[in-house]
Amino acid sequence: MKKLIPALLLCGAFAIAQQHPAIAIRNAKIVTVSGPVIAKGTVVVRNGLIEAVGDNVQAPADALVIDGEGLTVYPGLIDSLSTWGQPGAAPTTTTATAGRGGRGATTTATPAAAQMAAPTQLARGPEDRPQTTSWLKIADEISGADRRIETARSAGFTTAVTFPTRGIFAGQGAVIDLISGEKPGEMVVSSPVGQYISLGRGGFGGGGGGGFPSSLMGYIAYVRQIYLDADHYKLVKEAYAKDPRGMQRPDYDRALEGVLDSPRILLPANRLVEMDRMLRLAAELKQPTILYGGREAFRAQAAELLKKYNTPLLLSMKWPEKARDTDPDEVDSIRTLETRDQAASAPAILAKAGVRWAFYSDGLDQARDLQRAVKKALDAGLSREDALRALTLSPAQIFGVQDRAGSIEKGKIANPVVTRGDIFDDRTKVEAIIVDGRKYEPAAEASPMGGRGAVTEPGNPGGIR
Amino acid sequence: MKKTLLLALLAALPAAAPLSAETYVIQNATIMTVSKGTLKGSIVVRDGKIVEVGEKVMVPSGAKVIDASNQYVIPGIIDCHSHIAGDGGINEGSVSVSSMVDIKDIINSEDIAIYRALAGGVTTANILHGSANAIGGKTLPLKMRWGKDAQGLIFEGATPGIKFALGENPKRAGNPTGRAINAGAAPARYPATRMGVEDVIREAFVEAKAYKAEWDAWDAKKTGIPPRKDLKLEALKEVLEGKRYVHAHCYRADEILMLLRVADEFGFKIRTLQHVLEGYKVAKEIAAHGAGASTFSDWWSYKMEAFDAIPFNAAIMMKKGVVVSINSDDAEQMRHLNIEAGKAMKYGGVSETEALAMVTLNPAKQLGIDNRVGSIEAGKDADLVIYDKFPLSDYAKVQKVLIDGTVYFDRDNEVSSRPGKQAEKQKLIDKEKQNQQRPQTPPTRRQGQ
Numbered sequence: 084m085k086k087l088i089p090a091l092l093l094c095g096a097f098a099i100a101q102q103h104p105a106i107a108i109r110n111a112k113i114v115t116v117s118g119p120v121i122a123k124g125t126v127v128v129r130n131g132l133i134e135a136v137g138d139n140v141q142a143p144a145d146a147l148v149i150d151g152e153g154l155t156v157y158p159g160l161i162d163s164l165s166t167w168g169q170p171g172a173a174p175t176t177t178t179a180t181a182g183r184g185g186r187g188a189t190t191t192a193t194p195a196a197a198q199m200a201a202p203t204q205l206a207r208g209p210e211d212r213p214q215t216t217s218w219l220k221i222a223d224e225i226s227g228a229d230r231r232i233e234t235a236r237s238a239g240f241t242t243a244v245t246f247p248t249r250g251i252f253a254g255q256g257a258v259i260d261l262i263s264g265e266k267p268g269e270m271v272v273s274s275p276v277g278q279y280i281s282l283g284r285g286g287f288g289g290g291g292g293g294g295f296p297s298s299l300m301g302y303i304a305y306v307r308q309i310y311l312d313a314d315h316y317k318l319v320k321e322a323y324a325k326d327p328r329g330m331q332r333p334d335y336d337r338a339l340e341g342v343l344d345s346p347r348i349l350l351p352a353n354r355l356v357e358m359d360r361m362l363r364l365a366a367e368l369k370q371p372t373i374l375y376g377g378r379e380a381f382r383a384q385a386a387e388l389l390k391k392y393n394t395p396l397l398l399s400m401k402w403p404e405k406a407r408d409t410d411p412d413e414v415d416s417i418r419t420l421e422t423r424d425q426a427a428s429a430p431a432i433l434a435k436a437g438v439r440w441a442f443y444s445d446g447l448d449q450a451r452d453l454q455r456a457v458k459k460a461l462d463a464g465l466s467r468e469d470a471l472r473a474l475t476l477s478p479a480q481i482f483g484v485q486d487r488a489g490s491i492e493k494g495k496i497a498n499p500v501v502t503r504g505d506i507f508d509d510r511t512k513v514e515a516i517i518v519d520g521r522k523y524e525p526a527a528e529a530s531p532m533g534g535r536g537a538v539t540e541p542g543n544p545g546g547i548r
Numbered sequence: 549m550k551k552t553l554l555l556a557l558l559a560a561l562p563a564a565a566p567l568s569a570e571t572y573v574i575q576n577a578t579i580m581t582v583s584k585g586t587l588k589g590s591i592v593v594r595d596g597k598i599v600e601v602g603e604k605v606m607v608p609s610g611a612k613v614i615d616a617s618n619q620y621v622i623p624g625i626i627d628c629h630s631h632i633a634g635d636g637g638i639n640e641g642s643v644s645v646s647s648m649v650d651i652k653d654i655i656n657s658e659d660i661a662i663y664r665a666l667a668g669g670v671t672t673a674n675i676l677h678g679s680a681n682a683i684g685g686k687t688l689p690l691k692m693r694w695g696k697d698a699q700g701l702i703f704e705g706a707t708p709g710i711k712f713a714l715g716e717n718p719k720r721a722g723n724p725t726g727r728a729i730n731a732g733a734a735p736a737r738y739p740a741t742r743m744g745v746e747d748v749i750r751e752a753f754v755e756a757k758a759y760k761a762e763w764d765a766w767d768a769k770k771t772g773i774p775p776r777k778d779l780k781l782e783a784l785k786e787v788l789e790g791k792r793y794v795h796a797h798c799y800r801a802d803e804i805l806m807l808l809r810v811a812d813e814f815g816f817k818i819r820t821l822q823h824v825l826e827g828y829k830v831a832k833e834i835a836a837h838g839a840g841a842s843t844f845s846d847w848w849s850y851k852m853e854a855f856d857a858i859p860f861n862a863a864i865m866m867k868k869g870v871v872v873s874i875n876s877d878d879a880e881q882m883r884h885l886n887i888e889a890g891k892a893m894k895y896g897g898v899s900e901t902e903a904l905a906m907v908t909l910n911p912a913k914q915l916g917i918d919n920r921v922g923s924i925e926a927g928k929d930a931d932l933v934i935y936d937k938f939p940l941s942d943y944a945k946v947q948k949v950l951i952d953g954t955v956y957f958d959r960d961n962e963v964s965s966r967p968g969k970q971a972e973k974q975k976l977i978d979k980e981k982q983n984q985q986r987p988q989t990p991p992t993r994r995q996g997q
Contacts, residue, residue: 205735208643208780282636299636300649300677300685304779308648311777318773356635356656359697364653384697405980417969418658420976 105129106522107142108501108515111151116158116476117490126156128497131520136491147522149501154514157471157506158490159241159498161258163478164349164375164397164443167235167243168225168259168270205294209308213295214283217309217341219254221247222274227263231448236261237526238450239506241498241518242272244482246279246349251302252309252338253279255345258484260498262518269519272496276482277373278345280306303364310368313339346483347371349397353378358385362392373481375443378403379422380429386436395439395481398473400447400456402426427456430473431464441478442470457507467507571595572953573607574932577616580939582623582901582909583923591621593930596952601924614934619947622904622939623923624671624931625885626689626911628842629795629822629875632661632882633675633690633701641680641721644738644748647710648779649685651675655698661879662701666692666957668883669933669946672703674875674915676822677711679797682718682739682748684711686783687795689915691931692949694956707916709819710783713797714807715853718745746806753814756784793819793916795842799853801829808837820914822875824865825857831868840871840914845891847881862906863896873911890940903940929953 106128113121113136124138127146134143142148166172206213225245235243246256255275262270282302296302319333348368350361353376365372375397379385389396403423405415415423433440447453457470479489487496497520504511513525572593579601580586589603592611600606607613631638635656640646655675665673671692677685687709690701722740739745759781766774786792794811798804798821811818820840821827825848827834827841834841843865848857866872874889876882889907892898898906912922920929930953937944949957 206642209648293642295642295646296640296649297637297642298640298649298654300634300651300654301640301642301646302636303653304640304648304650308779311779315774315776322773354658356658356698359699360635360653360655363699405984414973414977416660417973417976420973420980424976424979 103147103522105134105143105146106149106497106517106520107146108149108151108154108156108499109142111149111501112155113491114155114157114471114506115491116472117492125151126491126499128499128517128520131497133491133493133495133497133499136493149515151501153503155502155505156491156499157239157502158475158488159500159516159518160239160474161441161478161489162235162240162243162444162474163441163481164445165243165245166248167231167240167261167444167448168227168229168245168267169221169247170226170229172229172248206296208295209305209312211295212309212336212338213305214250215252215309215338215341216247216250216254217252217278217339217345218337219247219341220257220275221245221254222257222259222268222271225257225259225267225270227265227267227270232261232263233526234448234450235444236516236518236523237513238453239500239502239513239516241500241516242488244276244478246277248279248281251281251283251296251305252342253281255279255341256349258482258488260496260519262521272488273482273484275345276484277347277349278342279349281351282306303360306364307368309338309342310370312336313342317343347373349373349375352376353399355379355382355385355388358388362388362394365394366392373397375399377429377440378426380440381422381425381427381432383432385429386433386438389433389438389440390436395441395477396433397443397478397481398429398433398440399445400442400453401445402456402459425463427459428463430460430469431466434465434469434473439477439481440473441481442473443478454507454509458509461507467505470507570953571608571611572614572930572950573605573611574614574616574621574934577619577621577934579924580620580622580901580904581924582905583925585901591924591930591932593932593950593953596930596954598924598926598928598930598932600926614948616934616947618936620935620937620939620944621924622669622886622933622935623908623928624921624933624949624951625669625907626873626915626917626922627665627670627673627876627882627885627907628820628840628873628911628914629877630665630673630675630879630882631678631877632665632673632879633657633659637678638676639678639680640685641678642737644681644718645683645752645780646677646681646685647683647752647781647783649677651677651685651687652702652708655690655701657696657698657701661882662692663694663957664879665882666694666949667946667959667962669886669935669939669949670882671931671933671949671951672912672915672917672921673882674709674795674911676709676795679711679713679717680721682713682745683752683784684713686710686792689917691951692956693951693954703917705920707791707793708786709793709795709915710787711795711797712749712807712818714745714803715742715797715799716851717797718748742803742806745803746810749807749810750814752784753788753810753816756781756788757814760785760788787816788814790817795820795822797822799823799825800856801826804830805833808833808839812837819916820873823854823877825854825861827870828858828861828864829856831865831870834865835869840873840910841865842873842875842911842914844877845874845888846895859891859895862892863898866896866898866902866906871910871913872906873914874906875911886935886939886944887942890942893940900940 109125113124121138125140127135242260244258247254256277257274258272259270296305316339348370352358352361352374373395377396377398403426476489479485499517501515502511502513516523574591590605592600592605633656635654640649674689676687689703689706691703719739721737762775796818818839820842822842824841824843843861846859848854862872885907889903892903909922912918921931932950934948935944947959
């Protein structure tokens with residue numbers, strides 16, 4: 084059977100989801116994440132949910148049985164900040180935080196979803212709502228046809244928190260399962276889960292011609308004004324709803340509607356000063372906040388700050404590297420050198436400090452790159468348990484879906500990944516991927532997080548159930 | 549050999565960590581108090597404040613003695629016009645009125661220019677928005693407490709400011725060059741003339757007055773839905789209420805008079821005129837308005853409106869009763885403001901104390917912080933600079949800088965820690981090179997290849 088699958092795959096029948104009334108993986112090691120590891124047990128999946136899990140569970144008679152002897156079952160990995168599910172979307176970037184600490188490419192590619200919001204006129208101030216599509220719900224825009232879904236799935240990812248990323252208030256993200264279904268709505272696990280905010284950088288200004296805002300302080304002022312306006316808007320709207328007679332009708336403002344709809348905001352922060360700045364801003368705005376970036380999260384003060392403000396951090400897996408095309412004679416500052424040297428030790432430090440944090444792919448979608456990124460953190464002292472948690476239960480908790488995703492527990496969505504070997508090991512092979520109870524065959528010779536023989540070229544996208 | 553060992557030890561110390569505020573006695577120094585003459589004696593510093601200055605002082609028990617024999621102590625230098633320590637641009641130049649933005653939001657406490665300014669004796673700097681627009685962003689003074697976070701730099705209790713700008717800079721965006729038009733880059737932004745600059749300021753304050761009236765009416769009753777809070781107008785409302793100082797970038801005499809008249813008409817004050825290179829022509833009017841003037845010693849002719857400058861500007865304005873300071877507007881110039889002040893002695897014949905006041909007490913007055921800093925007096929913040937030679941000379945080197953009684957710069961430590969820092973840096977560079985040379989994982993095999 085095992086030999087047969089790759090043979091079938093080579094014939095072009097790639098990643099076809101198989102539908103069974105139930106699936107049981109028995110005699111496998113089960114890493115539940117939420118509870119202790121079950122040395123030898125069974126996981127039963129039915130109707131897209133985990134029906135049973137334990138060392139004393141029988142495989143139902145109608146189930147497709149996978150013999151898990153020598154195999155390990157993990158909860159599917161979650162990318163906590165992603166653009167997966169948005170064909171043609173640019174990867175997320177922390178543009179506000181580019182600069183000194185290493186590379187920081189600004190991506191300007193446009194997600195198809197946000198194109199409709201392209202500005203037609205230069206903004207003259209906050210009242211023109213520049214670079215804002217806060218009302219956009221990515222759940223309405225996702226598609227199973229994104230080729231990266233299959234690539235990611237073959238690396239062990241079953242879930243992503245996907246966000247529109249273009250603009251200052253880019254719009255609202257959703258937790259999605261990485262299925263290649265016919266109806267995109269099937270993919271959505273939770274929506275909306277937060278507003279993605281990015282802050283661009285400006286130069287001298289004036290001559291830029293880009294309209295308001297053109298500087299970091301302009302971006303921040305805009306964000307502040309939006310929340311002042313939202314507060315006021317809410318007051319006026321409520322008063323009008325209560326008694327419209329004799330009251331001038333308030334203008335409908337979709338930018339503010341979008342902001343008011345968002346359960347939390349995501350703010351970019353890579354450097355320490357940026358974390359400090361964004362945490363203060365978030366406190367001022369009184370919005371539940373998640374920081375993303377975290378390039379300097381290895382610094383002791385970073386963990387202190389995050390704890391003080393009780394704010395979680397999404398940590399980019401794209402560790403800073405010396406840009407390849409820089410002047411070889413130019414020497415970076417000691418701070419920059421230090422950051423590149425130590426950035427990957429952040430996970431171990433954050434875990435030890437008890438900060439809520441999760442990994443995010445930050446544009447990496449090749450399994451090999453993701454695997455290498457995790458390895459670097461493991462080498463810098465991160466435990467395998469914490470690494471796994473940062474890619475499963477932690478993101479689920481941060482986005483409030485821990486009741487349905489992130490671990491192998493009875494009643495949760497069935498997203499187990501079955502591997503031969505430890506999920507973070509180089510030579511481990513993915514044997515089966517189940518998303519929403521649908522069994523996907525991994526790409527030929529796929530290994531979780533890449534490993535050696537990962538096939539990363541997506542085949543026929545959009546599997547059939 | 550002994551010396552080498554000592555050096556090695558010092559190098560191992562964390563270089564940036566400032567000593568905490570202790571009780572210090574600076575002894576045997578020539579003390580230029582600025583407000584109370586120059587004397588030979590001692591300064592006692594406790595809990596961040598100057599507690600005693602005199603020829604003979606009581607040395608409190610446990611005080612650390614800094615021997616400043618043959619050395620000079622001056623109040624920490626205050627730069628009334630600086631653009632350091634900001635992230636992501638200091639101009640919100642997209643609009644002609646950008647009073648919604650705030651330098652406070654973008655303080656970069658890691659900017660090395662802070663440490664360099666400190667090494668030049670600067671203890672406080674007024675961090676201004678740029679001059680790209682008629683009404684710029686909100687501003688504030690910072691203390692150069694290198695090593696503290698952004699909030700730790702803020703000069704507590706100081707009245708915040710706002711930047712205005714007149715003349716060529718704010719109207720330039722209204723006159724895009726041919727190149728820019730061809731490139732399709734910058735569409736013209738009103739205003740394009742000095743008349744337009746005046747109009748922008750007027751319009752903004754007409755709007756701000758209406759806004760203020762709306763809020764005043766609501767504040768009187770506090771019932772119903774409050775008016776919408778507008779960050780742009782909020783800052784101008786504060787100007788009208790005297791809660792925010794106007795620091796106006798200007799050059800020509802005519803535009804200076806224009807601004808003073810507009811301010812008088814709308815009932816607010818111009819706190820300082822910045823650059824003000826033609827201030828000598830209208831010094832009496834400036835003094836009558838009560839505006840301070842913050843200028844360069846001898847930096848000019850970098851554009852048309854800066855052609856009519858003279859090196860006597862500072863001295864002339866001072867003699868006409870204007871509070872005059874000399875500023876840097878530049879991270880490099882900021883490191884030798886003592887020399888810039890000294891030039892006023894040559895051009896204009898001001899006294900040593902008057903010259904020194906132009907970078908200490910006078911900018912403190914202009915920023916409304918002279919109750920805290922600007923001179924060496926009991927009760928003031930212990931912001932002190934120790935020089936090895938007469939401080940207004942080219943040859944003087946800063947030895948130590950204290951802010952709030954804490955040593956933030958020590959030349960000996962700085963110099964001796966350099967080899968250690970260099971070695972640490974080299975180690976990181978070598979390590980990175982080594983890692984880069986390590987063979988990478990073989991490229992991924994791709995299907996069908």
